[in-house]
Amino acid sequence: MSLKKYHHGDLKNALIQAGIKILAKEGIGGLSLRKVAQKAGVSHSAPYAHFPDKQSLIAAISTEGFKQLYAELDIAVSPYSNNPRRQLAEGAWAYVQFAINNTDTFNIMFSGVLEKEKDYPAFVEISRKTFERVVDVVRVCQEAGVLRPAPPEMMAISVWGQLHGIVSLMLEGQIPHTVLDRFSVREIVFFALNQLISPPQ
Amino acid sequence: MSLKKYHHGDLKNALIQAGIKILAKEGIGGLSLRKVAQKAGVSHSAPYAHFPDKQSLIAAISTEGFKQLYAELDIAVSPYSNNPRRQLAEGAWAYVQFAINNTDTFNIMFSGVLEKEKDYPAFVEISRKTFERVVDVVRVCQEAGVLRPAPPEMMAISVWGQLHGIVSLMLEGQIPHTVLDRFSVREIVFFALNQLISPPQ
DNA sequence: GTCCAAATCTTGACACCGTCAAGATATTGT
DNA sequence: ACAATATCTTGACGGTGTCAAGATTTGGAC
Structure with a gap:
């Protein structure tokens, strides 16, 4: 230090x-x-x-990745604290952008490369903190009627899972080009996100 | 042969x-x-x-995994071809079960371990076939009003992405135990899936 | 049936890898 | 100033993916 x-x-x-x-x-x-x-x-x-070993270095790199992800989410979301719908959209897009711009870091964070995550307190902490941030955004959205009423953690997992799944499949090349030819990444992501969102007004 | x-x-x-x-x-x-x-x-x-190399063996194992996944999806879905809602539910749960029961195969199939998937035609083919099967189920659900009208491929990505994301985060240990203590995997998965489904009747 | 080309498998080598032990060197606290 | 500790180097070990050379088996042409 x-x-x-x-x-x-x-x-x-x-x-x-x-x-x-x-x-x-x-x-x-x-x-x-x-x-x-x-x-x-x-x-x-x-x-x-x-x-102590290679896993430990990987844990440190993953932790750094999570810190960056958290920071980028925060920057994307903060300006719109009085506009829940916009906040959700910006946060979601920031998540997707992070995954696309840092493919390998994203993979190391989420793809089983790190085998015993719970052995690394710093990793667990920043990952917990990130989830809490998502829950907070979701809660605000629920209060504003943008997301349906439900346990916020449950809804947060739906939203996060939706984004995470789509971007993972995309990075893995599992979205057929017949689809990618017709729709942009942005269209795909926001179409899916909109399925979770209550219609405006 | x-x-x-x-x-x-x-x-x-x-x-x-x-x-x-x-x-x-x-x-x-x-x-x-x-x-x-x-x-x-x-x-x-x-x-x-x-x-020719290790990647090629991994591709073969992944291909085998996809064949198994396709078979299990098919078995889960086929009995309910006249009940779209049930079909979607059974297929979704089969996907989750496959991931949980074959964690490492699932990881090899979807976690960037296979680096140039498009070099392996058999892998590309079974993966395309699996996606098509999902699209078919989605299309039937749309016709029955279970899923909202939209390009079926788009909706299929939403559904698949939702399931894939949640189960991936779960396998990665990213769902906090504070949530897992309160809700079962089944509750979490079907809560999320229900967000995409139009209310009955 | 015989023989040859191709497919299949073995042996041995190479560079790279994670990890550990022993020792050298620098830093810190007393 | 010195001793304990943290940091870094050197050298070794077994395991890894891959390749080259050669042995063995197979299947087809005659």
Whole structure:
């Protein structure tokens, strides 16, 4: 945590950043501890001073991804705190954008690459916090009649699940091109979201 | 394709079956070509006579998974061809059951493990066929007024995405236990699905 | 039936990987 | 100043995907 440099400086963060870059450039398959170490300019087993194993580095990268996702959701949503419908739409679109613009990070966060998430408190915490944020938006929407009355967590899972499912299938190439030729991603996403939303007025 | 045995017998299928077993027992992390070869009783590079690389074996396993998923969907849906609402419900639940009962196969099929799906025609074909089946069910539901009028492919993506997203988040441990304590998986799934369905009558 | 080309499988090697042990080096607290 | 600790290096281990070379089996042409 100190700003002062010793052997390397803040190697722990350097490793995380190197990992994020490699992930973005070469995908999950190209992400190895040894490559991360090399990119940070240290020997192949230097990372073991900061991470007990590869899973732990992956957990740190995933946690960073969640922090970024949370931040982007917050930025998208905050300006419209008095317009629940708009807030939901902007948040939803921000989620989709994040997934598309950070495919591999998104995959590492949500695709079973991290095997025992509950072992990593920071990951659990930011993931819980993100879900709470979604629940809050959903609750406001319900109070404004934009979403139907129901337990807000339940409705939040419907909304989040809807977005998450569609964008996952899209990234996986499971949406046939016969569909993608006729409709834009935006149309698909908002058509689905609108199924959950009560008609205006 | 011949039923006759030569060196091993139908090694290609034996490798796929061995892979499926290892996948179910040890997860994706435990799936290696060498282990698959050993389980099939051949040397470590025998698989290269049938699969150009590991991705290709994974594609074959994924394809097998899709065939099973298609079969289970079909079995669940067929008995109710004159009851669209029931058909949708049974199909949806079958999808969720498949994901829960075959976590790792499901992950290999949908979680970016297979990197260039379009290179594997059999995979593309069964995946397309499965989507078409969903579209058919959706279309019937629309004609019966169970689902709202819209381009059927669009509505199919909404339904499939909804289910896929919820079950993915669940498998990933992203649904907080505070929610899982209060609601069963069945309640969560059908609450979400009901958001998409027009009220009866 | 014989023989040859192709398919199938084995052996051995290579570079890369995650991980660990032993030791070197720098930092921190006393 | 020194001892305890954190950090990093070197070197090793078994496991991995992949390839090349060669052995073995098969199926078809004659």
